[in-house]
């Protein structure tokens with residue numbers, strides 16, 4: 001039973017837990033929409049990496065397309081869809097960079113190959129061929145041989161601080177349920193939307 005008396009992030013956690021408990025592939029995968037300051041949108045999948053304060057976090061390259069868009073126009077939208085649950089959760093909000101120490105602590109937990117990848121890939125840039133990437137990886141391996149790999153300055157986390165969260169639950173006859181939380185000065189305004 002959906003309860004507007006509960007915090008939206010508590011509901012989101014419950015949906016995610018259900019997706020994880022069903023063994024669904026990549027239950028933390030989410031579509032992240034960004035836009036240029038002129039309003040030209042782009043979207044791609046990233047992985048949810050937990051909460052920071054009351055926001056949704058993810059990690060990426062600050063200099064790739066999404067990184068540049070998020071820095072120059074700090075608003076984004078996120079969508080989770082779990083087909084096996086017939087559920088969707090949408091977030092819209094402001095974007096902030098995570099504190100550097102939080103990004104560095106997370107980077108330190110990543111597999112070494114992913115750490116090397118973060119140094120080797122100039123995300124979103126055109127490359128001549130796949131060998132180019134492999135040679136970059138080799139160079140990086142050599143540079144950090146027998147060393148701890150630090151978090152690259154161009155890599156880290158963002159947090160989306162939501163001003164709207166919408167829960168969608170599929171129902172028969174397309175009479176789906178939509179539960180909306182909108183941030184107001186005094187707290188969340190909650191209401192239903194027509195499917």
Ligand SMILES: Cc1cc2nc3c(=O)[nH]c(=O)nc-3n(C[C@H](O)[C@H](O)[C@H](O)COP(=O)(O)O)c2cc1C
Pocket residue numbers: 026029042043044045046047048058059060061064065066067123124
């Ligand atoms: C399941 C899945 C998870 C992904 N997770 C991430 C992620 O957490 N961070 C990231 O930067 N890219 C991730 N990617 C790659 C992005 O979708 C995208 O290709 C990349 O970030 C470059 O996007 P951009 O050029 O718009 O910046 C993931 C892709 C898939 C399919």
